[in-house]
Amino acid sequence: MVKKLPRTKKVGPTRGLGTRYGSTVRKRYVKVVTELKKPHRCPQCGFVRVKRESVGVWKCNKCAFTFAGGAYTPITKLGVVAKRAAKGTRVEEAPKAAPIEAPVESPVEISTEEEETE
Numbered sequence: 001m002v003k004k005l006p007r008t009k010k011v012g013p014t015r016g017l018g019t020r021y022g023s024t025v026r027k028r029y030v031k032v033v034t035e036l037k038k039p040h041r042c043p044q045c046g047f048v049r050v051k052r053e054s055v056g057v058w059k060c061n062k063c064a065f066t067f068a069g070g071a072y073t074p075i076t077k078l079g080v081v082a083k084r085a086a087k088g089t090r091v092e093e094a095p096k097a098a099p100i101e102a103p104v105e106s107p108v109e110i111s112t113e114e115e116e117t118e
């Protein structure tokens with residue numbers, strides 16, 4: 001009889017993939033799947049009970065609120081922009097700097113027109 005050595009059981013989302021598809025892709029896959037699997041906050045009731053029903057369909061287990069979202073996350077950056085655009089409000093960027101209103105102390109007159117002397 002051959003005694004089998006105890007194999008180390010791998011855990012994580014990529015356990016079914018083995019050594020395939022390359023480490024970079026697997027790492028990216030882990031990032032996406034962990035984000036997908038973790039419970040998300042419900043926009044309706046505020047409870048962290050939202051799970052993905054299907055691709056882009058999210059459902060809250062607390063209040064049964066179903067809504068459309070991203071494929072892997074309930075809210076995407078692009079979705080927020082699209083929602084704002086659908087509302088009709090302008091997408092306003094956060095003010096990065098103070099409005100440029102430099103006081104003009106010495107107005108320099110630039111004469112582009114050449115004086116014609118006849």
Ligand SMILES: [Zn+2]
Pocket residue numbers: 042043044045046047060061062063064065
């Ligand atoms: Zn809810």
